[in-house]
Amino acid sequence: MxxxxxxxxxxxxxxxxxxxxxxxxxxxxxxxxxxxxxxxxxxxxxxxxxxxxxxxxxxxxxxxxxxxxxxxxxxxxxxxxxxxxxxxxxxxxxxxxxxxxxxxxxxxxxxxxxxxxxxxxxxxxxxxxxxxxxxxxxxxxxxxxxxxEPIGFELLPEKFTLSDLQRLYETLLEEPLDKRNFRKKILATDLLVPLDEYQQDVAHRAAQFYRFNRARYEQLRERGFNFEL
Amino acid sequence: MxxxxxxxxxxxxxxxxxxxxxxxxxxxxxxxxxxxxxxxxxxxxxxxxxxxxxxxxxxxxxxxxxxxxxxxxxxxxxxxxxxxxxxxxxxxxxxxxxxxxxxxxxxxxxxxxxxxxxxxxxxxxxxxxxxxxxxxxxxxxxxxxxxxEPIGFELLPEKFTLSDLQRLYETLLEEPLDKRNFRKKILATDLLVPLDEYQQDVAHRAAQFYRFNRARYEQLRERGFNFEL
DNA sequence: CGAGAAAGTGTGTTTTAGACACTAAGAGTC
DNA sequence: GACTCTTAGTGTCTAAAACACACTTTCTCG
Missing domain, CATH: 3.90.79.10 (Nucleoside Triphosphate Pyrophosphohydrolase)
Known part of the structure; x- marks a missing residue:
């Protein structure tokens, strides 16, 4: 054929x-x-x-x-x-x-x-x-x-810690970020939902898990909101 | 065939x-x-x-x-x-x-x-x-x-006035811009070269012509400079 | 119970964005 | 040549955002 x-x-x-x-x-x-x-x-x-x-x-x-x-x-x-x-x-x-x-x-x-x-x-x-x-x-x-654009979340599991997220950004941007400023900024976007879950079996203080609030993002974006890290 | x-x-x-x-x-x-x-x-x-x-x-x-x-x-x-x-x-x-x-x-x-x-x-x-x-x-x-990115200059003639440029931005962004802030910002980028030429035959104060400094832009961009209006 | 390791948290300073109104210059008209 | 019209050009103050920076908390392990 x-x-x-x-x-x-x-x-x-x-x-x-x-x-x-x-x-x-x-x-x-x-x-x-x-x-x-x-x-x-x-x-x-x-x-x-x-x-x-x-x-x-x-x-x-x-x-x-x-x-x-x-x-x-x-x-x-x-x-x-x-x-x-x-x-x-x-x-x-x-x-x-x-x-x-x-x-x-x-x-x-x-x-x-x-x-x-x-x-x-x-x-x-x-x-x-x-x-x-x-x-x-x-x-x-x-x-x-x-x-x-908050595409980084596509690379992380459903639940992640803020340190995971920071590590991801640091890898992609190829520069270290200040922990306090990073957290302040990322939480200020109101796109992350803290969960009632914490890391298990880690040899240090357990970090809290968060998830990305996609619905919220769509909402904000329609109102002309601009994600920027 | x-x-x-x-x-x-x-x-x-x-x-x-x-x-x-x-x-x-x-x-x-x-x-x-x-x-x-x-x-x-x-x-x-x-x-x-x-x-x-x-x-x-x-x-x-x-x-x-x-x-x-x-x-x-x-x-x-x-x-x-x-x-x-x-x-x-x-x-x-x-x-x-x-x-x-x-x-x-x-x-x-x-x-x-x-x-x-x-x-x-x-x-x-x-x-x-x-x-x-x-x-x-x-x-x-x-x-x-x-x-x-300074692509607006591709749409303008070699020589243009700051008002031309502002009009272009206002058209594309679909919002009015403050003249003083616009000029401050655009001149601060150091990408425009003022010319010793002025508008002719206009029924008002003649505006100065500028040109885009492409070489300068390439230079700055290599050093990680970020154009942003 | 001390050491190690990462989580979490706040303030002060500097920089940048944005609001805002008048004077300058040239042409046209009477 | 005085007046009008039209656009060019200019500076300051305020608010918001970015950035620098260091200690305490919590947990595990030995």
């Missing part, structure tokens, strides 16, 4: 840069390629867009197929279309980035039988195609976005 | 949302469609990406062909890929937005023989395809971006 067109058409893929956060490291989800080209090398999860699905649906499908991840914060990043980025044919890739709660996916199902693994962003293997460039773009975007 | 593929491929187009600024109005450049579908309707300039050119090159070529515009600030906006957005076949459109100095292009050459015209953004005609959605997205982007 083949298809004929009057003019040449590029192939279109969707690729996903999936970030997770783990104690002190930003992590990236990669899959190992089963086929040529770049067979055996690590690459971003992704694949060809099907004719009946939207781009968003496409990434979601590919992610589920290759990694088992299916509910996440996903946003279009950039479209990469240099003529020579794939040795086989002209391939245009619409890249997305996603933020996931790492601990919710510690075991990654790989129904496509390829290897799937998390890598620290600071220590990535060599990637297939121009995926390094895509990852760089995604990193830049996330680091910029974290400053003015 | 036709082409055959093993699997179906979508067509890929590039479309450009070109903004200009004229005294008090933000304007948008549109072309009139010569062919079906949507024949006779206004649409964004754009067309199919050729196999040997990058996406950036593609938009630039299409823009030059259809409107004669060839040197401008151009940035990728978003990729639109809903399956039904084009009635002919599956078409994925990589949209760009551009900012041009309107007076430099007052006469638009239309080498493709189609009509080309500027429309006030506040008063657009009905557009072909999902181009209204694309324009909305571009508008949102530009309005957001103008706050934290």
């Amino acid at each position: 083949s298809v004929t067109y009057k003019y040449p058409h590029p192939a279109v893929t969707v690729d996903a840069v999936v970030f997770g956060f783990d104690d002190a490291d930003l992590k990236l989800l990669l899959v190992q390629r089963l086929a040529q080209p770049f067979k055996g090398q690590w690459a971003l999860p992704g694949g060809f867009v099907q004719m009946h699905e939207s781009l968003d649906q496409g990434v979601r499908r590919e992610l589920a197929e290759e990694t088992g991840i299916d509910r996440l914060y996903l946003e279009q990043l950039y479209t990469f279309g240099e003529p020579e980025r794939d040795p086989r044919e002209r391939v245009i890739s619409v890249a997305y980035y996603a933020l996931v709660k790492l601990n919710a996916y510690h075991v990654v199902a790989a129904s496509d039988a390829s290897e799937v693994a998390w890598f620290a962003v600071a220590d990535l293997p060599k990637l297939a195609f121009d995926h390094e460039k895509i990852v760089e773009t995604a990193l830049r975007r996330v680091k910029a976005k974290i400053r003015y | 036709s082409v055959t593929y093993k699997y179906p491929h979508p067509a890929v187009t590039v479309d450009a949302v070109v903004f200009g600024f004229d005294d008090a109005d933000l304007k948008l450049l549109l072309v009139q469609r010569l062919a079906q579908p949507f024949k006779g309707q206004w649409a964004l300039p754009g067309g199919f990406v050729q196999m040997h050119e990058s996406l950036d090159q593609g938009v630039r070529r299409e823009l030059a062909e259809e409107t004669g515009i060839d040197r401008l600030y151009l940035e990728q906006l978003y990729t639109f890929g809903e399956p039904e957005r084009d009635p002919r076949e599956r078409v994925i459109s990589v949209a760009y937005y551009a900012l041009v100095k309107l007076n430099a292009y007052h006469v638009v050459a239309a080498s493709d023989a189609s009509e080309v015209a500027w429309f006030a953004v506040a008063d657009l005609p009905k557009l072909a395809f999902d181009h209204e959605k694309i324009v909305e997205t571009a508008l949102r982007r530009v309005k957001a971006k103008i706050r934290y």
Whole structure:
């Protein structure tokens, strides 16, 4: 079964840069390629867009197929279309980035039988195609976005401590933050709900857990509120 | 001459949302469609990406062909890929937005023989395809971006007065700004160079001309400077 | 019960944002 | 050439936000 067109058409893929956060490291989800080209090398999860699905649906499908991840914060990043980025044919890739709660996916199902693994962003293997460039773009975007939108919560579990949150911000912003000022500022946004729960089995004073109040955020945002750290 | 593929491929187009600024109005450049579908309707300039050119090159070529515009600030906006957005076949459109100095292009050459015209953004005609959605997205982007990057200068002529600049900001932000505070803030960035030139033939005190110091901006940006109005 | 380790908490200072109103300059009119 | 019209240009005070900064609390473990 083949298809004929009057003019040449590029192939279109969707690729996903999936970030997770783990104690002190930003992590990236990669899959190992089963086929040529770049067979055996690590690459971003992704694949060809099907004719009946939207781009968003496409990434979601590919992610589920290759990694088992299916509910996440996903946003279009950039479209990469240099003529020579794939040795086989002209391939245009619409890249997305996603933020996931790492601990919710510690075991990654790989129904496509390829290897799937998390890598620290600071220590990535060599990637297939121009995926390094895509990852760089995604990193830049996330680091910029974290400053003015509360996307950091997508990387943390449902319940987290203020120290967890601060650690996340310090990692992404690559600068230390003052504990008192950080807490003052983050609590002033009125986006965190303190829970009646505390850490267990820690060898020091137990920290209180909080959760992100998403409904409140939507509410505030409609009234022109601006999150800024 | 036709082409055959093993699997179906979508067509890929590039479309450009070109903004200009004229005294008090933000304007948008549109072309009139010569062919079906949507024949006779206004649409964004754009067309199919050729196999040997990058996406950036593609938009630039299409823009030059259809409107004669060839040197401008151009940035990728978003990729639109809903399956039904084009009635002919599956078409994925990589949209760009551009900012041009309107007076430099007052006469638009239309080498493709189609009509080309500027429309006030506040008063657009009905557009072909999902181009209204694309324009909305571009508008949102530009309005957001103008706050934290000095892209406004791309819309103004080389030499402009502070009142011109303020009018531009007021139009884009859709709010009046205090003259003294605006001037204080904008001059404090150290990005404007006062010129030894003044308005001519105006029936009131002549305003001084300024120019944007692009080199200075690059310099400051590298040192982590953050433009913000 | 002392040591270690992280949680939690408040104030004073500096910087930045915002409100606000008059004088200066040039052209046009009588 | 005096008056009017129109926009250019300018400074201060107040309020809010950002930032610097250090000690006490709570818990576990040995």
